[in-house]
Amino acid sequence: MRVLVSGASVAGPVLAYWLTRYGFDVTVVERAPTLRKTGGHAVDLFRPALAITERMGVLPRVQELATGTTRMTVLREGARRPVGIDLTKIFSAASDRHVEIMRDDLSEIYYDATREDVEYLFGDSIAAIGPEGEVEFDGGPPRRFDLVVGADGLHSNVRRLVFGPESRYSAFIGAYLAVLTMPGDAADGPARGEYASHLGAGRTAGVYRARSTGDARAVFLFRSERELEYHYRDVPRQKELLREAFQGMHPDVDGWLGELDRTPAFYFDSITQLRMDTWSSGRVTLVGDAAYCPGPAVGGSTSLAVLGAYVLAGELAEAGGDHTRAFAAYEREMAEPVRGSRAFALGAARTLIPRSRLGVTGLLAGGRLVSVLPAAAGRALGLLNSSGIRLHDSMTVKHYAGPVYGKHGG
Template sequence: MRILVSGAGVAGPVLAYWLTRHGFAVTVVERAPTLRRTGGHAVDLFRPAVNISESMGVLPHIEERATGTHRMTVHQENTRRPVRVDLSKIFGVASERHVEIMRDDLSGIYYDAARDDVEYLFGDSITAISPDGEVRFENAAPRRFDLVVGADGLHSTVRRLVFGDESRFSTFIGAHLGVLSLPNAPGLDGELLMHVGVGRTAGMYGARHLGDARALFLFRSERELDYDHHDMPRQKELLRGAFGGMHPDVDRWLDELDRTPAFYFDSITQLRMDTWSQGRVTLVGDAGYCPGPAVGGSTSLAVVGAYVLAGELARADGDHERAFPAYERTMAPYVSGSRAAALSAAKTLVPTSRLGVRALAQGARLISALPAGPGRALLRLTTRSARLHDSMTVDDYPVRPGARPYRHDKTPDHEES
């Protein structure tokens, strides 16, 4: 049985790994010419995703590339005295197993786990999918697959081709996100430096193995701003307008916008679909149920979703008419909880009032100062999303006896990691 996966970010390689272990033949198509190597931004893996990574044998590599961020300094706008927070205590209160890692590092680790058993088509994209499984590409010749999975992110091509325009399913939740790479001039090592004001939050951190740092910007707006996803000058202009004059530190970060080698900007948008499957096609990760970039635990959600989808297909012996509904039933409560958590997190991380600014700083300080038990209790009282990600349980999908990974005769043409 041949399965095509669109997207080589996080969900795609994890899905490819588990599908091959269940004996399916997998091809992954990726629009980018190679795996992205710019580092990306920091993402979180919580207990279920950490456990899945451990069962893949890649957890030591993930821990080796962890950011090591364990403390945070919070500057409240127009307040001189900063608040210092033990981040490791907060993560320990929120999750029994947690790792923070740069997104591109994580993607590369998952890719390496099964790249010898998977056909990768880099520098290509799907242009059409027929009901009988024939797929057309921008560059490669048309081919027929038994199933197609969209793992191609918030602005999914597969979703657009099969389900329609993104605007039918996306819900703006009131904020925008920007991330840029910049020199680690302050020499940050294991520290997140934050500036928080009414309607805007900016931060800078450096991973211990990176030669540079990342600046993160979150800001509120009543409506989704007007810009094109490919118009970087316009996006940078919006970011300058939202954060100019906040603090000399933030102004210095903004000065790097014209020199940064890597820049990301998007609205914080949730996808809300009644179903992620249609015929031979289904969606996984942000392509199907993005709870909101940076606020909803979307990376862990993508890892768990990929694992469950592969497992349900194996359990149903490849019968997608049984596997797809089972996959959706399993993931639905986790997706719903992640959406609610994202709404709560957005309000907390980007306060709407001066009281909210103070509550964010002092609440984080208090939770980090308390012992684990009282800290968890306080977290449950102050947020709807406390330990949401750790509460997710999934079935064990053992590899069937005798199932062997599919191996292609020809090595695909792409840059090796």
């Protein structure tokens, strides 16, 4: 059974790994000409995603390339002294198992685990999808597949082709995220393992050093009551909006913004949720951010994407390749994790980017409290509400017997 997956970031390679393990023939098409090697921004893997990664045999490599960020300093806008926070205790309160890693490092690890068994088509994308799996590409010749999966992110091309424009399903939750790469020596202040940040009402910015590449990442989050006008490929306009949002915050932040015209890698996007009634239509389905992005930077979308890819592959195997049964089971299994992640993201956005000075004070007080508590006490606080801070650990990883459907059977 031939499956075409669009997207080679996280969900795509994880899905490809498990599908090939169950005997499916998998092709992954990726718009970028090569696997991205800029390092990306840091993402979090919580217990369910780490369990799946461990089953894939690549957990040691993930742990080896972890960012190693354990400390955080926060300077409140207008204050003179920063507040120190122990991030290991924050993460311990949130999850029994947690790894922070650069997104592109993670993508490369998953790619390396699949490249011997999966056909990768870089520098191409899907132009049209027919009802019987006929696929036309922007560059290569047309081909036919039994199933097509969109694992191509928040601005999914597959979703647009099959389900219509993004505007039908996107819900802006009032904030924006930007990340830029800069030389390590341009990031005055943070030592390795430290995230140095500035926090004000409606905006926060910070910088950390990427252990695997030696350079640094500056991260910006800011609130906006309305959606800003720009195209998601219009980088000059995005940089202009970022400068406006952080004007006058602090000389450190001005210095980071000064790298905008020299940065080799820049990311800017709204913090938006995808809300769809169904992720499947005929022979096509969606996975990860393409289907149910809870909100970049605030909803655990990377862990959710890993879980979703694993579940989709497992349900296809258990259904013997019957996509109608498998897609329905996949949506049932993922419904609760998706609902929980959406609710978590809304709360996290409100908390991490306070609207007022009072909210800033409350956030810093909470961070200090967990930081000074013994680790066991911090975990106990988290366990008081498993649908809140412990949301990701409450997600279960189903065991799939597979392979049920294979190249040589079924």
